[in-house]
Amino acid sequence: MVSTFAFFEGNGAAPGTIGSVGNLNMGATDAKELVPASFPIFAGDNSYEKWFVGSWGGTFTKIDNVQFYMSAGSYGTGEVLKWTGSRTLYVQPVATTSTFAVGSIPTSDPGTANVTIGSSLSGSLVSSPGRSDWVVLQYQTTASANPGTTNQKTFTIQWDEQ
């Protein structure tokens, strides 16, 4: 029994256009798999929010305990990523300072679930394909942010599977 996994991103006005993505590039437009060089984030600005879910298919008995964190890398001067892992309703991404992505991303394994399923941190998928609630990310900069590409960061999404 092994599950399959993919990220699905939402874009545009609610209910949004939702599709699987191969990357989560962030930039100055609301689009999936955008080219950062074409949509740079100017120092002092925010990226558009990135709204995505974890989606599981394949064969499994239970999926739960979903955790999301920054597992490697560090912030450069004047940059920070804000997030939430518990939005149940999709809202069109904005580039103003997010009212949803307001928390600091954990920089180590949080140990307990921090992404909800069915509005609950103890929620689960049982036997049938399904998805997490929405994760919202926003890249925020200050005027002191360095030009060019930022430090690469590695993120981890993990779950328990029976």
Add this chain to the structure above:
Amino acid sequence: MNFSWCAYYNDSRLLQFEGDKENFFKDINFSELNNFVLAKDHSNTIFDESVCLVSVQTGVIYLFGIPFFFGEHDSNRLVYYRKVKKHFTMEQGISDTEVIHYFGIQATVDGVNKKMVFGLNDTKGFFVLDND
């Protein structure tokens, strides 16, 4: 690390297996399982029962010979699960998957579902992962 395990069925039949992590549990008939034994490390024919013996029906887990009584008999079941970690960068998406295998016993204790999960890996050896 390879794992060696054997499963004792209710009718005393013995299922032995030695293999890699992906084949860890696939041959067990859980509905007939009585005892489950996991060897500490790779071995060929002798299973080190002093390391871990899970008596599914009686709810007793022996770790290094020490018994832990766990749960009501009729609700016990052995559980196997994987902790899956997908590592990714914004630019490249998911580039690496890490899978850690665990097993344990689930039971109903005083009307509450309980889970005691054990892990075995190269760095920690045998350890209790979760007891809630």
